[in-house]
Amino acid sequence: MGDDRKLTPRAEDFSNWYNEVVLRAELAEHSPVRGSMIIRPWGYTLWENMQRALDDKFKATGHQNAYFPLFIPLSFIAREAKHVEGFAKEMALVTHTRLIANPDGEGLIPDPASKLEEPLVVRPTSETIIYDAYSRWVQSYRDLPILLNQWANVVRWEMRTRLFLRTSEFLWQEGHTAHATSEEAERETLTIVGVYRSFMEDWMAMPVITGQKTESERFPGADRTYALEALMQDNKALQAGTSHMLGQNFSRQFDLKFQAESGDWEYAWNTSWGVSTRLVGGLIMTHGDDSGVVMPPKLAPYQVVVTPIWKTEDQKTVVLEKAEFVASTLRGERVRVHVDQRDNMSPGAKFWDWERKGVPLRVEIGPKDVEKQQLVLARRVTAEGQDRKEFLGEVAALAAIPERLLEIQRTLLETARRRQRENTHRVTDYGEFTRMLDERGGFFFAGWCGSAECETRVKEETKATIRVLPDEEFRSETPPERCLVCEGEATHEAVWARAY
């Protein structure tokens, strides 16, 4: 592949580019166990920053964190029919609790005597164990609502995996709530969609379309699933988050009842909602370029890296002193800043290194700058017509940096929005749809008659699925009249796309 310092360009092979970016930016790598990954500090710090922002939003909307166990009795999963059906094919089970030396050879084997009476499932999601607990916590309407979230790992035994996008074990948050009325639960699911959307747009700079999933794409056990869909640079859709109205499906199975004001016993209404480390993949595929990752400033582990440049020992002393001064000044402004003091790397090599890792802003300080009392600012991405580098007096530069970070954040969102807009199409003709889907991909808005047959046919013929039935704000001004597929009367507008 020629120069192995360079990444495969996105246009040449997007999925290779993605893998190389993740590995070379040291975000994550494959672990010895198939389908699971090691999240390295650079990637994990990004995730921690995402967690913090989301967690603050959950708290601000009245939620608390709790922790429920990793192991779930198999019988719990089996209680909700659709839920079992949905997860049965991808469960990891604990069946034994002890190892013994293999009597027939080498190594260790599970001790047959330690076999569990009831196997434990490694949670693929926690509805069952949580609603079981809620059923013990709730007696009266006064105990409602319960608004909890947990940060946890879950396991779904996937066949095909990709770093961050789909791994057998992943990190996520799962919110689980219980309410006295259907209306209140419904409101909760929509509140969360709003929380997710503002996080994705304001923090990740990743625009999304929100809407409702069709029955075939619904969470197993939910009455309704709301989702947020983003469009990646290869014009495939990514389901970035989901929020489920569970109705009374789980409360009936787990006997989650309460006595209402009227004195009647009623089943509670539940919601669940989650986003995962998949968002890291979404961030990479939204903003990354042929040089590597691009981190939105609000989430970047380091927002600024100061690169000192020197020739002589005397210069090194002076330059490093200035670099530390700049860093501590910025830290006072709550800028996350790092001084790259490595002396076994040339400045140029450091530039490439931090660009590959996506640091939004670089400050260069050399002897000339110290002398002229100036700093060089270099941004990771530029808006149209912007210069990549700026030479500013030290005081002006220090004052400008927080602004520059905000500008970069804005530029990223604008660029991503424009790309999403340019790759969103409205179609009425099925032939045109399949042609455009193959030629360029993207989001396709079109009418749908509501039948599973038409939905399935599109999936089989084109591999595209209905990502969402979009919320009102995303819908076309004049609703489509005919179904894209059968040309019958359209009852919905749908967004079709090939998806991750």
Place this chain on the structure above:
RNA sequence: CGGGGCGUAGCGCAGUCCGGUAGCGCACCUGCUUUGGGAGCAGGGGGUCCCCGGUUCGAAUCCGGGCGCCCCGACCA
């Protein structure tokens, strides 16, 4: 589970067809010179060649069996 590819130094690979002292680049260590966009020179360290078995005087290489990983398809956040 089907199709393809790969397993040799920390990483990326060559060597395998045609058996004969295990190599290259990067990284690492030491020294000197360097440092404003991927530094240079010199010296140095590092290997159960995925595993098990077979053939052979001799196996990274040939034969048999196994394991693992990656990529592409059917399921999924």
